[in-house]
Amino acid sequence: MEAWQKALLAWYRAQARLLPWRGEKDPYRVLVAEVLLQQTRVAQAIPYYRRFLERFPTLKALRGAPLEEVLKAWQGAGYYRRAANLHRLAQEVEALPRSYAELLKLPGLGPYTAAAVASIAFGERVAAVDGNVRRVLSRVFALENPAPKVLWELAQGLLPEAEDPGAWNQALMDLGAEVCLPRGPRCTACPLEALCRGKEAPERFPRPRRRRVQEEILAALVLLGRKGVHLERLSGRFQGLYGVPLFPLAELPQRAEAFGVRPQPAGEVRHAVTHRRLRVQVYLAPWDGEGEDPRGRPLPKLMEKVLRQAQALLAHEGVVPLPHAKPQGVEPF
DNA sequence: AACTCGGGGTG
DNA sequence: CACCCAGAGTT
Numbered sequence: 001m002e003a004w005q006k007a008l009l010a011w012y013r014a015q016a017r018l019l020p021w022r023g024e025k026d027p028y029r030v031l032v033a034e035v036l037l038q039q040t041r042v043a044q045a046i047p048y049y050r051r052f053l054e055r056f057p058t059l060k061a062l063r064g065a066p067l068e069e070v071l072k073a074w075q076g077a078g079y080y081r082r083a084a085n086l087h088r089l090a091q092e093v094e095a096l097p098r099s100y101a102e103l104l105k106l107p108g109l110g111p112y113t114a115a116a117v118a119s120i121a122f123g124e125r126v127a128a129v130d131g132n133v134r135r136v137l138s139r140v141f142a143l144e145n146p147a148p149k150v151l152w153e154l155a156q157g158l159l160p161e162a163e164d165p166g167a168w169n170q171a172l173m174d175l176g177a178e179v180c181l182p183r184g185p186r187c188t189a190c191p192l193e194a195l196c197r198g199k200e201a202p203e204r205f206p207r208p209r210r211r212r213v214q215e216e217i218l219a220a221l222v223l224l225g226r227k228g229v230h231l232e233r234l235s236g237r238f239q240g241l242y243g244v245p246l247f248p249l250a251e252l253p254q255r256a257e258a259f260g261v262r263p264q265p266a267g268e269v270r271h272a273v274t275h276r277r278l279r280v281q282v283y284l285a286p287w288d289g290e291g292e293d294p295r296g297r298p299l300p301k302l303m304e305k306v307l308r309q310a311q312a313l314l315a316h317e318g319v320v321p322l323p324h325a326k327p328q329g330v331e332p333f
Numbered sequence: 334a335a336c337t338c339g340g341g342g343t344g
Numbered sequence: 345c346a347c348c349c350a351g352a353g354t355t
Contacts, residue, residue: 037350044341045350078339081352110352130350173350182348183344208347237338273339301340 001160007191009163012171015178017042020049022170027096027121028059034116035082035108042177048077063090071240071298080300082108084240100126111152120166127155128169132176138206139180139198145207211275218280219252220303221245221263222310225291229307230259234300237273242294243303249281261285266313269305278302282309 016022019042021033032052036045055073056062062070067087074083085108096117097103103114115128127133129151137154138146146154155172159165179190185202187193198205222244223230231242247255256263263283271278280302294307 034350039338039349039351040340041342041349076340078341079351081338085352108352112351116350128350131348132350170350177350211347213346239338271339272341274337 001163004192004195005158005160005163008171008175009160009168011191012167012174016170016174017178020046025121027098027117029053030121031096031109031113031117032086034113035086036077038082038113039079040077044077048074059090059093059095062087067240068298075241075298076301078301080238080240080298096121098122098124100124111148116166116169119169123165125159125165127152127159127165128173129155130173130176132173132180133169135182135206136172136176136180136192139185139202140192140196142197142205144205213275213277215277215279217249218246218278219249219255220269220280220282220306221247221252221255221259221261222266222282222284222306223259223261223287223289223291224285225287225289228291228293229310230287230289230291231294231297238300238302240298241300241303242297243299244306246280246302246306252283256283256285259285259287261287267309269302269309271302271305273302280306282306282313284310284313 021029024030024033033045033049036048036052052073056065056070065087067084070083070087071080074080077083089106089108093106097106098118099122100114100118103109103117104111106114109117112128112130115126116130118124118126119128129137129148133155134146134151137143137151137158141154143150159168175190175192179186180202183203187196187199187202190196190199193199220243229244232245234241234243234246245255252263263285266282266284269280269282271280294303299307
């Protein structure tokens with residue numbers, strides 16, 4: 001093993017973050033952690049990791065649960081397809097396969113997650129390239145925009161021969177998360193400083209991805225029935241979750257007519273989704289239908305905001321549609 | 334290769 | 345604000 005590899009592992013042993021899944025070898029638990037961590041910060045994932053495993057401690061428990069229960073456990077974590085894929089995966093296999101190639105075939109497992117599970121839970125010698133590793137390697141080798149395949153082959157070639165590949169992968173990720181930061185990297189504290197070719201201008205590597213943000217103006221129609229608010233199963237965005245009807249603002253007249261209601265404006269909520277800013281005009285109307293208590297359903301954060309906004313207007317007018325509203329989480333109407 | 338999918342932290 | 349986060353799936 002080369003000196004710099006030894007240096008990184010020594011740094012990792014001394015500086016590794018203490019995380020709930022550190023040292024975990026149960027492949028199911030490793031999988032849940034890795035899926036939750038897809039495009040999600042460690043601090044945000046931790047409470048979901050605990051809650052999800054408490055609710056679904058084994059693959060079998062997950063398999064036996066209704067999808068809606070799984071989505072409810074995922075509520076607020078975002079990228080809800082991840083939860084649906086986990087649930088589907090649990091139906092498809094009796095136990096998790098033990099190789100990278102087989103794991104890669106499962107729904108929701110791409111090159112990163114398959115490699116993470118294979119290396120951490122099963123000790124397979126395969127590189128896991130996440131955003132951290134991409135940044136670390138881009139800087140060490142001064143690459144502005146490396147292709148994923150190039151990066152994977154590079155990372156694969158760096159894996160030490162006789163070390164725990166799971167620990168190695170996590171060492172690179174921790175280095176990216178704690179030292180080789182996107183902005184303001186702490187190069188003087190880096191065990192790879194001596195060999196890093198990008199350290200003179202670390203923020204050039206990799207080149208930032210510029211995404212244009214566009215605004216979208218929508219309307220949310222909160223219909224108050226006899227037992228609560230009208231909810232529908234959402235499709236497209238927030239697939240599989242529930243919420244009040246949400247549509248482009250221009251469609252409000254025909255939507256209102258279809259429900260036979262006269263909506264009144266109830267304010268606006270703002271919500272950001274990937275490279276898009278949503279401005280949602282909230283409309284409220286009494287409705288000749290039943291409706292239901294939204295707390296029983298998995299709701300995206302946007303719908304929590306919409307319902308809170310509607311609730312605020314109702315409270316201001318002294319209207320209490322349901323007598324036993326509890327001041328916790330989403331209000332029931 | 335480019336787009337889509339949530340939500341939140343940070344400079 | 346912009347950019348990023350232990351990415352994957354689709355077009």
